[in-house]
Amino acid sequence: MYEVAVVGTLDPVWGEVVTAIVVPADGADCSLEDIQTFLSASLTRHKIPRRLELRDHLPRTATGKLHRNLLRG
Numbered sequence: 001m002y003e004v005a006v007v008g009t010l011d012p013v014w015g016e017v018v019t020a021i022v023v024p025a026d027g028a029d030c031s032l033e034d035i036q037t038f039l040s041a042s043l044t045r046h047k048i049p050r051r052l053e054l055r056d057h058l059p060r061t062a063t064g065k066l067h068r069n070l071l072r073g
Contacts, residue, residue, distance in 0.1 A: 002030065003058055006049060007071045020049035021071055023058055030054065 003023040008016040024030045032052040039048050059067040 002028070005058055005066055005068070005071055007068055009051065009072055017050040018047065019051040019053060021053045021055055021058065023055055 002025060005021045007019055007021065009019040011017040020032075020035055022030050022035075030052070032049065035052065036048050059070040061067050
């Protein structure tokens with residue numbers, strides 16, 4: 001099982017690009033190409049992540065909500 005967050009991150013050329021931040025399950029592989037291939041069947045091209053970040057955990061608030069401001073970097 002994966003934990004995933006998708007946010008916009010700053011880009012010098014485009015201003016902002018879609019970034020997938022993934023916490024992979026133990027022993028699981030995850031690549032940007034795999035994610036793009038999977039999502040291309042159901043999303044339009046501009047919504048598909050252009051970047052991938054692998055993390056150990058996703059930051060959460062005291063109530064358990066995802067802390068998106070910390071992810072945008």
